[in-house]
Amino acid sequence: xxxxxxxxxxxxxxxxxxxxxxxxxxxxxxxxxxxxxxxxxxxxxxxxxxxxxxxxxxxxxxxxxxxxxxxxxxxxxxxxxxxxxxxxxxxxxxxxxxxxxxxxxxxxxxxxx
Numbered sequence: 060x061x062x063x064x065x066x067x068x069x070x071x072x073x074x075x076x077x078x079x080x081x082x083x084x085x086x087x088x089x090x091x092x093x094x095x096x097x098x099x100x101x102x103x104x105x106x107x108x109x110x111x112x113x114x115x116x117x118x119x120x121x122x123x124x125x126x127x128x129x130x131x132x133x134x135x136x137x138x139x140x141x142x143x144x145x146x147x148x149x150x151x152x153x154x155x156x157x158x159x160x161x162x163x164x165x166x167x168x169x170x171x172x
Contacts, residue, residue: 076131084120086138086154086163087172088145091116098154115145117152119172128158137162 091114096106117125120138127134136158140146140167149171153160 061071072130077133079133079135080127081135081137081162082120082124082127083137084123085144086121086122086136086140086149087119089116089118089150103150115148115152117149121149121153124153124158125156127133128156135159135162137164139164139169140164141165142167143171 093112094108096112098107124134124136140149
């Protein structure tokens, strides 16, 4: 098994800044529902959630893009989203982070993952 030293990791991360990387993959958004459970359904052992808020984060290939960007890499993304609200969320999140999104194709015949 290959063992990597802490100094090697630091060296890799320090040299990562500015590297150009293309990510091609499944563009998706992760949706989280937040709330509290006060009871269990009488029909099945399922918690009944009182939803207090929802949040969205970049997932799949867009999560990889976000991580590369956070490490200082110059990242490019190529993939497909649907012409829907979740697809618009992808573009909004990418613009907010100043990440190139020119390689994203909008497909009117499918939903965003």
